[in-house]
Amino acid sequence: MTRAGVVPWPEEFVRQYVAKGYWRQRPLGALMWEWADAYGPRVALVDGDRRVTYRELAETADNLAEGMAGTGLKRGDNILVQLPNCWEFIALVLACARLGVAPVLALPPHREHELTYMAELAEVSAVVAPGSWRGFDHQSLAEHVARTRGHGCRVLIVGDTVRPGNVDLRALMTAATGDPAARRHRLDTLAPDASEVLLFLLSGGTTGLPKIIARTHNDYEYNARRSGEVCGYGRDTVYLAVLPVAHNFALASPGVLAALMSGGRAVLMPSPNPEAAFAAVERERATVTSLVPAVARRWLEAAAKDHHDLSSLRVVQVGGSVLSSAEAQSLLGGLGGRLQQVFGMAEGLLNYTRLDDPDHLVLTTQGRPICPDDEILLVDEDDVPVPPGRPGRLLTRGPYTPRGYFAAPEHNARAFTADGWYRTGDVVHRDAAGNVTVEGRTKDLINRGGEKISADEVEDLVRSLPQVADVAVVPAPHRELGESVCACVVLKGGQTLDLADIQRLFHERGVAAFKTPELLMFLPALPQTPVGKIDKKALRKLAEPAVPTRPTPGRARPARVTALPRP
Ligand code: AMP
C-alpha cells in the first residue's frame, strides 16, 4: 500500500539497501514482539514510578492497536499525535506500527497554527493529545483541530479527565479482553509492509510552514539500529530521554527505539530540568542521554552545584545546533560521560563522533555518517563539487534519507536535486577520514536552542500586522540558546509597534510560543543585495550586538531596538 504524497526511493536503490541488509523488510510491530519474546520480564520503559516490562509494552500496544481499530482507524490512515514524553507515547507509536497507521509527531508547544496545518496536510483521521499539559487545555485544542477535519476525525486523550465524545486512550490500553496470543495473531495478519510509512517527523528548516517527513519502517528501523551500534547500545543501556521524544534525536538517534531494540531501557523525563534529570540519572543509573547545546550548558552550570551521582553516565550526546569547541572542551569531562557530538536531521543523515575517537576529533568535528552508503557531496552555489577539504553545501542520499518531503512537490523541486540528493542547507567541510564540521548554513531559519524556526513563517505572520510595511526575520546571537528570533521591521508612516503587539498576534493566531520574536529592530528600509534581494547577511550583522555601538555611516541601521526580558 502506498500513501499518496510519499516519494519512494528508486527501485535500484531499494534492491541495494535490502541486499546490503540495511532494510530488513520487517515491520516495527513484528520487531516489537521479537523484543518481547527475547526480553519479556525486563523493564523496557520507566516513566516516573511506572515501570513497564517488554512483555507488558507489547501486550499494551496490541490492546491499543485493537482498540484503535475499533474506533475505525485502519492501515493507511494518518493521525496527529501531540504528547509530552510519557510511556503511552511509545506504546502508541508501536500500536500504530502494528496497524499501519502513521502518527504525525507534533511537539508539545505547537498550537492551532501548526496543528491545523499538519492535520490538513496529512489528512489525519484522529488527533491524540494530553488532557492538559503545563496549564494548557490540549483537549479543547485537539477537539478544535479535529473539527477542522470534519466529521469522523476522532479525539483520543491521554489524561485523567476525558470529555464525553472523546476516546480515553488509557482505557483502550486496558479494555481488551481475551487471549493476548490470539490478539497478537490477529494483528499479525493486519501488519503493514515494511516499505510503508512508520511515522512522520517534522522538519523546521524549510520555507513557509514546517514540512513533514515520511519515514518508513525499513529506513527508520535502520536509523535506530545502526545508531545503536555506533553508540555502543546493549542490554545494559539505560537511555535518559529529556528532549522531546517527538524529535528524531531522542526517538531514534539512537534514543528510545534503539534502547528497546537492544534489550536496554528508556527513562522518560517530562523536561530537561537538570535537577530532576540528575536525580533520575542517579536513581536509574542512566548510561546515556542526548542534549542540545543550550541544555548541555544549563546542565554544566547545575552540575557544579549538584551532589547527585552521575558516574553511571558513559555517553553524553550533544547535537541539534552548533557546539563551539570551547564548549565541547568543558563538556569533555564535565558531566561524567564521554562527549559525543551529533549532527543529525529529521530528513535522515546522521553523523556521530565515535566513542573511541581521539579528543581532538570529538572537540572539533560533528563526526561522520553511520552508513557506508550514506552518500555525501559538497558543492558550490552552482552545484559544482568543491575541491577536497574545502567547505561546501552538503548534499546527501542514503538508505534512511527519504527522497522528498511528504506532499510538497514544489518545495521538493528546490530541496532535492533531480538525482534525489537532499539539499541539507548546511555548509560543512570534511577531513580526509570523512569527519564533518558544520561551518554555517544557507537555509533561512533560526536555530533557537535546537528548535528550528522558519524565517518565512515568522515574516508572514508579522507582515499581517497593519502597522508593518515590510519585515525580515533573522537570528540574533543569544547567550543561552545560541540564536533567538529577531524581527527587522519597516513601519508604515506614523505607526508604532512593540514586542507586545507581536506577542499578542502570535498568541491570537495560536502560534507555538518559541517562534515569537524576542528582539525587534526598526529600519527605514530593508537593505538589499545588488540583485535586489533582502540582504539578510547585513541584517544579521545589525542584529549581532543588540544595539550596534558604532553604526557604519550610510548603512541602513536600526532606529530602535527592543528586547524581551529573558524568559
Ligand atoms: P531538521 O531538519 O529540522 O531536523 O534540523 C536539522 C538541522 O539542524 C541540520 O540540517 C542542521 O542545520 C542543524 N543541526 C543539527 N545538528 C547540528 C550540529 N551538531 N551542529 C550544527 N547544526 C546542527
Ligand code: DBH
Ligand atoms: O537537529 C536535528 O534535527 C537532529 C539533531 C541530532 C536530529 O534530527 C537528530 C540528531 O536525529
